[in-house]
Amino acid sequence: MPVNLRALLEEMIEKDASDLHLVAGERPKLRVDGDIVSASSEEVMTPKDTLSLAYSVLTENQKKRFETENELDFSFGIQNLARFRGNVFKQRGCVSVVIRQIPFSVKTFEELGLPNVVAQLADRPRGLVLV
Template sequence: MQIKELLIEAKEKDASDLHLNVGIPPVLRINGKLIRLNLPELTPEITHEMIYSILSEKQKADFEKYGELDLSYELINISRFRVNIFKHRRGEGAAFRLIPEKIKTLSELGLPSILSDFTEKDRGLVLLTGPTGSGKSTTLAALIDIINKNRYDNIITIE
C-alpha cells in the first residue's frame, strides 16, 4: 500500500480528506461521510512507512520532537494537500485535506454576495472563524481571489 496510490484514489473519488489511523483501513471523507476503503487495517509499521515517505529529514526530526506536524504536500499534476500528522495511543496517524485546483466564487460556495464588500476595504482586520472543515480557507480563498482580480494590494493571512 503506497501513500501516492491512496491520494490518487482520494482525488479520483472526489474526496475532501484521506485519514490514516492504525487499526482501521484508510478512510476517505466523501460528501461529509467517512468511508472505509476496502483495504487491510493499517499496522503501526505500514502507517509509519507511508507517513515518513513524504517527509523531509527536518520534518521527520520536528515530528519526532513535537509529536505533531502540519505541512503541505503536492503530487505533481495531481493535487495539493494540507497535511496534519500526529501521534496517538495506537501509534501515528495523518489527515490529508485535498486543496481544490480551482478557486470557487462566493456564489459557487452558496455564500451571500455582501461578503464581497470586505474586499473593498482599504485597511482593517477581518476574522474568519469556525470549526475544522467549515470552509474558512475556502471562503478566504474566494475573497482573496476577488481582491487579486481587482487590486494590486499586499494581503497577509494567518491561519
C-alpha cells in the same frame, strides 16, 4: 500488499473527498460530503504502514521535528494531481495521519451550489455581511 499513498490520494480526488485518514488498526478512510467512508483499499493499516506513509512525504527536518514533538503539520504537492496539507501525530502510541486536499483551482460559486445573491455580495467593494 502494502498501502500505496499515491493511489489513496488519487482515490481521494476522484471521490472529491476532503480528507484522508490513516490510522493503525483500521482501513484507510476518506471524508466525503462530511461522512467518513472506507477507501477501496482492503488493507488494515499497521503501525509500520502509517509511519512509512507519513515519512514518505516528510523532509528529514520534518521527521526530526516529529520525532521530538510527536506531532507535525506539513504540506506537499504532487505534480498534475493536487496540493495537500496534513497532520501527523501519535495516538495511543501509534502514528496517525490526516491529509487534506487543496485543489489547484478555486471552485466557482456555481460549483459550490451557492445562490446568485452570494456572488453579488462578494462583488461589493465594501461592507459587512451578517448571516
